[in-house]
Amino acid sequence: MANHKLLLLPGDGIGPEVMAEVKRLIDWLNAQGIAHFETEQGLVGGSAYDAHGVGITDDTMERAKAADAVIFGAVGGPKWDSVPYEARPEAGLLRLRKDLGLFANLRPAVVYPALAGASSLKPELIEGLDIMIVRELTGGVYFGEPKTITDLGNGQKRAIDTQVYDTYEIERIARVAFDLARKRRNKLTSMEKRNVMKSGVLWNEVVTQVHAREYKDVTLEHQLADSGGMNLVKSPKQFDVIVTDNLFGDMLSDIAAMLTGSLGMLPSASLGEIDAKTKKRRSLFEPVHGSAPDIAGKGFANPIAMLASFGMALRYSFEMGALADRLDAAIAAVLAKGLRTADIKSEGATVASTSQMGEAILRELQALYA
Numbered sequence: 001m002a003n004h005k006l007l008l009l010p011g012d013g014i015g016p017e018v019m020a021e022v023k024r025l026i027d028w029l030n031a032q033g034i035a036h037f038e039t040e041q042g043l044v045g046g047s048a049y050d051a052h053g054v055g056i057t058d059d060t061m062e063r064a065k066a067a068d069a070v071i072f073g074a075v076g077g078p079k080w081d082s083v084p085y086e087a088r089p090e091a092g093l094l095r096l097r098k099d100l101g102l103f104a105n106l107r108p109a110v111v112y113p114a115l116a117g118a119s120s121l122k123p124e125l126i127e128g129l130d131i132m133i134v135r136e137l138t139g140g141v142y143f144g145e146p147k148t149i150t151d152l153g154n155g156q157k158r159a160i161d162t163q164v165y166d167t168y169e170i171e172r173i174a175r176v177a178f179d180l181a182r183k184r185r186n187k188l189t190s191m192e193k194r195n196v197m198k199s200g201v202l203w204n205e206v207v208t209q210v211h212a213r214e215y216k217d218v219t220l221e222h223q224l225a226d227s228g229g230m231n232l233v234k235s236p237k238q239f240d241v242i243v244t245d246n247l248f249g250d251m252l253s254d255i256a257a258m259l260t261g262s263l264g265m266l267p268s269a270s271l272g273e274i275d276a277k278t279k280k281r282r283s284l285f286e287p288v289h290g291s292a293p294d295i296a297g298k299g300f301a302n303p304i305a306m307l308a309s310f311g312m313a314l315r316y317s318f319e320m321g322a323l324a325d326r327l328d329a330a331i332a333a334v335l336a337k338g339l340r341t342a343d344i345k346s347e348g349a350t351v352a353s354t355s356q357m358g359e360a361i362l363r364e365l366q367a368l369y370a
């Protein structure tokens with residue numbers, strides 16, 4: 001069985017608490033011989049700053065590059081609010097994304113049957129929802145130059161951000177999205193604003209060309225990003241995979257995520273290029289939530305987003321889709337039995353701590369392997 005190298009970076013706040021549940025799962029998978037993971041642990045964020053004065057050290061970066069996948073908890077907290085800008089906790093995560101070249105951000109929005117009532121939308125609109133937003137992560141208006149504020153000298157200032165995309169950036173994110181669609185329900189919706197933005201015209205053109213050249217078997221549709229946003233809340237089940245740029249993806253993925261309920265439930269993956277030599281793709285998996293300083297150290301953080309992020313690593317880095325399916329089934333089964341962490345508790349539910357939830361999910365998984 002292949003040996004996979006993981007770098008675990010728990011980070012700050014609830015990061016180490018939820019990472020402990022992933023560690024428990026990995027230990028069991030190794031002990032059963034279901035998988036073989038070699039794990040190393042490192043510091044990132046505020047904990048790295050306390051030990052080394054930076055958000056991540058060069059040594060940890062080298063270990064991240066050498067790993068088959070990075071499993072990341074969360075960083076930040078009020079303790080580090082006044083540290084120098086370049087050494088702030090988030091700088092550790094941003095460096096990981098940049099130096100690993102993680103250009104594709106995958107955010108699934110899945111509604112577990114037992115939680116359909118927790119959404120702000122009517123249950124019938126979101127029951128069985130399973131969509132994937134693919135957001136371009138390293139280009140577009142957040143990084144384009146010039147990016148300035150100029151004093152015009154007449155009491156006015158001018159702020160400029162630049163939206164810029166090259167063909168290759170659109171091609172590679174489109175390929176990630178088409179490949180995902182092929183493994184799902186074979187439909188891709190591309191969103192941009194070609195009616196008012198040149199970058200939208202090019203985005204539309206390039207996605208259409210990639211489709212015609214390489215992915216004719218996948219159904220491709222285009223929507224303007226604003227009406228796409230409307231459709232996400234009006235009839236979200238029409239979508240399978242959505243691909244969009246950095247700015248629109250930032251907003252649309254948050255909208256899609258909230259269709260499903262709590263922050264404690266949302267996983268994500270960030271993928272880079274496939275290495276020509278090793279054929280491996282650089283990757284980092286992290287929950288969408290932050291370090292939740294308000295509940296850190298109390299032992300009642302929801303570990304599901306973290307566990308489901310590890311599930312995405314199984315699926316997208318290690319071709320262990322069947323195991324990932326079983327992990328998802330175990331999470332759904334625990335929720336169906338009424339166990340809830342405090343953030344998702346409902347009337348009549350049993351409230352579990354972080355470790356009780358982690359243990360219950362592992363027990364369900366064990367039953368699926370019995």
Ligand SMILES: NC(=O)c1ccc[n+]([C@@H]2O[C@H](COP(=O)([O-])OP(=O)(O)OC[C@H]3O[C@@H](n4cnc5c(N)ncnc54)[C@H](O)[C@@H]3O)[C@@H](O)[C@H]2O)c1
Nearest residue numbers: 074075076077263264289290291292293294295301302343
């Ligand atoms: N990727 C990251 O590491 C990341 C992302 C977002 C925010 N942050 C940082 O985290 C810190 C706190 O930020 P915030 O409060 O805006 O966002 P947050 O996601 O940490 O918390 C928002 C709210 O959701 C709750 N929550 C989050 N995750 C939960 C979980 N797993 N279980 C139960 N409840 C959960 C929190 O208790 C809080 O009430 C800040 O320093 C921020 O910069 C880091």
